[in-house]
Amino acid sequence: MSNMSIFDISGRAMAAQLVRLNTTASNLANANSVSTTKEGAFRALKPVFKTVSGGEGIATVQVSQVVSSQTDPTKRHDPGNPLADQNGDVWDAGVDQAGELVEMMETARQYQNNVQVLQTAKSLTLDTLRLEK
Amino acid sequence: MANNDPLFGLSGDALRLRSQRMALLASNIANAATPNYKARDFDFQKALESAQAGASVDQAAGQSAGYRVPLEASLDGNTVELSTEQTLFAENAVQYKTTLSFLQGRISTVMTALRGE
Numbered sequence: 001m002s003n004m005s006i007f008d009i010s011g012r013a014m015a016a017q018l019v020r021l022n023t024t025a026s027n028l029a030n031a032n033s034v035s036t037t038k039e040g041a042f043r044a045l046k047p048v049f050k051t052v053s054g055g056e057g058i059a060t061v062q063v064s065q066v067v068s069s070q071t072d073p074t075k076r077h078d079p080g081n082p083l084a085d086q087n088g089d090v091w092d093a094g095v096d097q098a099g100e101l102v103e104m105m106e107t108a109r110q111y112q113n114n115v116q117v118l119q120t121a122k123s124l125t126l127d128t129l130r131l132e133k
Numbered sequence: 134m135a136n137n138d139p140l141f142g143l144s145g146d147a148l149r150l151r152s153q154r155m156a157l158l159a160s161n162i163a164n165a166a167t168p169n170y171k172a173r174d175f176d177f178q179k180a181l182e183s184a185q186a187g188a189s190v191d192q193a194a195g196q197s198a199g200y201r202v203p204l205e206a207s208l209d210g211n212t213v214e215l216s217t218e219q220t221l222f223a224e225n226a227v228q229y230k231t232t233l234s235f236l237q238g239r240i241s242t243v244m245t246a247l248r249g250e
Contacts, residue, residue: 004156006155006159013163056194113165132240
């Protein structure tokens with residue numbers, strides 16, 4: 001038998017989805033932040049999912065790293081902003097807000113799926129324990 | 134057909150294989166968002182036959198395992214389709230429960246025989 005149980009599989013997947021949800025939350029929180037320079041502007045954070053094999057075809061998932069996204073910050077003319085440079089421009093954070101919201105819903109859905117798997121596995125395990133009655 | 138379990142017979146192997154398949158389908162659901170992950174499953178009928186022929190549960194599941202062919206290919210190379218996996222997981226859970234009730238019947242039969250009532 002493999003040393004990875006169904007509780008490990010779903011539990012670790014839930015942890016990975018939670019990291020994803022956290023990155024989405026920080027991306028949305030920083031979506032309206034501005035910066036004086038392009039380099040200093042916030043870029044969306046993206047988790048990288050990686051399969052962790054448990055042998056015999058079973059596998060769970062983990063976040064191997066969190067990277068900055070390729071979405072470029074956008075320049076906006078706003079001379080009244082105290083962070084504006086000498087041309088009166090500020091850089092808006094490189095966050096695709098609509099994309100982040102879609103990602104948030106997908107994350108929630110997949111988290112729920114794992115919870116459901118865990119619940120089913122738990123009730124079947126308990127049924128098996130009560131077998132002799 | 135060599136039956137290696139005189140008490141539980143077919144149902145014992147079936148329950149172990151159902152549990153194995155549940156872990157496999159849970160892996161697919163866990164990796165629903167992992168790029169390049171290929172969903173896997175095994176042919177339960179075939180696995181049960183090889184388990185009855187004397188193979189261990191791991192061997193039986195391994196021999197009859199394969200990759201799922203997706204209905205619609207996705208760009209990131211992931212072949213998990215949640216609707217498919219959820220349906221199969223639910224079906225497998227019901228079949229696990231069915232096997233469990235067969236075992237329950239078997240146990241109560243044996244218990245009746247033991248008590249001699």
